[in-house]
Amino acid sequence: MIIGYARVSTTDQNCDYQIDELTKSGCEKIFIEKASAKTKDRPELTRLLDSLRQDDIVVVYKLDRLGRSLKDLITLLEMFKSNGVQFKSLSENIDTTTSTGKLVFNVIGAIAEFERDIIVERTKAGLKAARARGRKGGRKQKLTDKQIKLAKSMLQDPSVQKSDVAKHFNISRPTLNRYLDAAPDLEQESLFK
Structure with a gap:
């Protein structure tokens, strides 16, 4: 089944254009979210995820409609991949049902992994520098x-x-x-x- 996901940031915004494009791309069912990506409570996305089956295709008009951040987007895309669900983003021309789309997806995944590694390295360096200055991480001890x-x-x-x-x-x-x-x-x- 081809399933669309449309999201607008506020209830004042209209997602008719997204819905039209998703319909043109062959979506049989469209989940419509009227909430900011910053909020973790996205009931329509949850419903979409719960309804997915192997060989389904999730379609969005733009990548930023799906994920709150690159990390969030990669997590969702990896979840799709591990469950045999394909993904398409119409604006960015990403389609994991094609070889080129898979390549683009893997590049995005590599960039996200690189970003995670950099964050880990910076965190370790910061903790090491703090320890060198005599600072100890973690909670303050309750008992001496x-x-x-x-x-x-x-x-x-x-x-x-x-x-x-x-x-x-x-x-x-x-x-x-x-x-x-x-x-x-x-x-x-x-x-x-």
């Missing part, structure tokens, strides 16, 4: 080593429950357990050193 030692010391008393110790430090019991499990080598006797 001294507090962990104190918690262990408190738990030596059989009348003290873990939930009492957790309340004392204003943390949850699972958080206390994580700290106790992660720091088994802390000695209670060194509490006041």
